[in-house]
Structures are given as structure tokens and as C-alpha cells.
Amino acid sequence: xGRNSSATTAVERRSRLKGVLSKRTGDIAVRLxxxxxxxxxxxxxxxxxxxxxxxxxxxxxxxGLEVKGRGLVGKLDVEEFQILEDVHVEIVQ
Numbered sequence: 001x002g003r004n005s006s007a008t009t010a011v012e013r014r015s016r017l018k019g020v021l022s023k024r025t026g027d028i029a030v031r032l033x034x035x036x037x038x039x040x041x042x043x044x045x046x047x048x049x050x051x052x053x054x055x056x057x058x059x060x061x062x063x064g065l066e067v068k069g070r071g072l073v074g075k076l077d078v079e080e081f082q083i084l085e086d087v088h089v090e091i092v093q
Contacts, residue, residue: 038081042055051075053072064093066090070086
């Protein structure tokens with residue numbers, strides 16, 4: 001029982017993890033397996049929902065696109081990201 005109990009507690013703690021990455025100058029770069037990169041100066045994540053968020057300016061680049069805007073909600077499991085406002089999309093070479 002002691003062993004299973006400890007493992008369950010570790011899993012429960014891990015599922016509640018939250019964190020914030022922040023830079024005063026420059027951007028944090030998050031490179032995704034699908035070839036896109038997210039740039040922002042502030043990023044919060046919640047393990048339980050496998051989600052990243054920011055209210056700050058954000059740029060997503062990759063596969064011939066550059067998408068800029070403010071605010072982001074990203075679901076890491078499905079690599080699905082939504083920029084929340086002032087969205088601009090540019091096709092780049």
C-alpha cells in the first residue's frame with residue numbers, strides 16, 4: 001500500500017503544477033514539433049489542462065506564415081493555438 005500511495009500522491013501533485021516564464025527584454029521562444037515557434041515575453045502554463053496562456057503580444061512563425069496579435073491560449077496535447085485579439089497574418093518566404 002505504501003508504494004502505490006506514494007505514486008498516486010506524486011501523480012496528483014504533478015497534475016496541479018502551474019508555472020510562469022517571463023523575460024524583461026526579448027522574447028521567450030517555444031519551438032513546437034510541428035515546425036512552428038511561439039514568441040512572447042510572458043507565458044503561463046497549467047499541467048492539469050496541458051495549456052499555455054498569455055495576455056501579452058505574441059508571434060507565431062513557421063511553415064511560411066507569421067501570425068501576430070495579443071493574447072494566446074494554446075492546447076499542448078493537440079498543438080492548437082488561438083490568438084485572442086488584434087490578429088495579423090502574413091505569408092513569408
